[in-house]
Amino acid sequence: MQPSSESTPIGPVDASVVPRFAGIATFARLPRLDQVERADVAIVGVPFDSGVSYRPGARFGPAHVREASRLLRPYNPAQDVFPFGAQQVADAGDIAVNPFDIAEAVRQVEAGARELQSNAGRLLAIGGDHTIALPLLRAVHAQHGPVAVLHFDAHLDTWDTYFGAPTTHGTPFRRASEEGLIDLTASMHVGIRGPLYAKSDLEDDERLGFSIITSEYLEEHGVASAIERLRARIGDAPLYISIDIDVLDPAHAPGTGTPEAGGLTSRELLRMLRALADRNIVGADIVEVAPAYDHAQLTGVAASHVAYELLSAMAPRSTPVVE
Ligand SMILES: N=C(N)NCCCC(=O)O
Ligand SMILES: [Zn+2]
Ligand SMILES: [Zn+2]
Numbered sequence: 001m002q003p004s005s006e007s008t009p010i011g012p013v014d015a016s017v018v019p020r021f022a023g024i025a026t027f028a029r030l031p032r033l034d035q036v037e038r039a040d041v042a043i044v045g046v047p048f049d050s051g052v053s054y055r056p057g058a059r060f061g062p063a064h065v066r067e068a069s070r071l072l073r074p075y076n077p078a079q080d081v082f083p084f085g086a087q088q089v090a091d092a093g094d095i096a097v098n099p100f101d102i103a104e105a106v107r108q109v110e111a112g113a114r115e116l117q118s119n120a121g122r123l124l125a126i127g128g129d130h131t132i133a134l135p136l137l138r139a140v141h142a143q144h145g146p147v148a149v150l151h152f153d154a155h156l157d158t159w160d161t162y163f164g165a166p167t168t169h170g171t172p173f174r175r176a177s178e179e180g181l182i183d184l185t186a187s188m189h190v191g192i193r194g195p196l197y198a199k200s201d202l203e204d205d206e207r208l209g210f211s212i213i214t215s216e217y218l219e220e221h222g223v224a225s226a227i228e229r230l231r232a233r234i235g236d237a238p239l240y241i242s243i244d245i246d247v248l249d250p251a252h253a254p255g256t257g258t259p260e261a262g263g264l265t266s267r268e269l270l271r272m273l274r275a276l277a278d279r280n281i282v283g284a285d286i287v288e289v290a291p292a293y294d295h296a297q298l299t300g301v302a303a304s305h306v307a308y309e310l311l312s313a314m315a316p317r318s319t320p321v322v323e
Helices: 058-071 102-119 130-144 172-178 200-207 215-234 266-274 298-314
Strands: 039-046 089-094 120-127 148-152 187-192 210-214 239-244 281-287
Touching: 039 058, 039 102, 039 298, 058 120, 058 281, 058 298, 089 120, 102 120, 102 130, 120 130, 120 298, 130 172, 130 239, 130 281, 148 172, 148 215, 187 215, 200 210, 210 215, 215 266, 239 298, 266 298, 281 298
Parallel strands: 039 089, 039 120, 120 281, 148 187, 148 239, 187 210, 239 281
Antiparallel strands: none
16 A cells, blocks of 8 residues: 655654653654544554453553653664655544443444544554454444454453453454454464363354464464464455454563463564565554553553554555565
8 A cells, every 4th residue: 555645754753853751642752643634544542441351451551552652763674664654654542432331432432443544544543451342343344344353362352241241351353253344264363372261162262263373382383383374364355453462471561451371472473463564454453451560661662562563564665574
């Protein structure tokens, strides 16, 4: 995809002129959406965490990731791209959602995402808990039809209900599959690990359209093999990438609500994302950053770099980066 206008994109505030610790935090010190004519990619915060099963706090995720993203720089050598120069990226602020009513919040996220999609080609949402992936997928489906979902997470998130509630952070991909939002032949979880409720969780998950690269598979066969598998599974389907930060080991991302031991390093996750630069990425989210449990901004820095790598993979380029 080419940049939307002939004019040069407005990039981040120059850190050699205004120190990067000064000024109001937009993502990567980029302009706000209302300061540009049109964006190719909009970053949007979704400060919602009323769908969690354990520790709350992901409602503060968007602000934390923006704060940690002050350190990002314009050129990404790992993908040989200027993610903010090759396309206009802008910060759309947060979607205001009702913290007391999950069903209404989900409608508000979908409406907010649909409106933004008409101003910006693609959205990169920062959560918020994983509940928000459902309305975001509904908005993406309205534009593209069923999409391949590449889901990085310790958890399946294809469970049915919690306390009778169908819309929670443990259920978005079951609902999405039931609603026909996802391509059942091209969707995949990466990084799954840890205790389940029953063996049948895995059978249900397969029936709902997902194949799985577990954390153990990564340990045993390495990242290159995982990349081969996920690229083969996705093919050339329109691709939605959903990244639960708890896919990383708690050593790399302690600031999250349902941490699980035995996870990925940030280096492994970033490498897998770089291998998607030649795919048709139609949208993405990064969720479950809960700053109250973070230390030294570890989780914030990891999440902001994950966002940077996704934006780099979305950037138009003449030579696709292939692993
Ligand atoms: N999406 C996240 N982070 N966690 C889902 C875990 C749901 C459970 O506790 O069963
Ligand atoms: Zn998770
Ligand atoms: Zn999740």
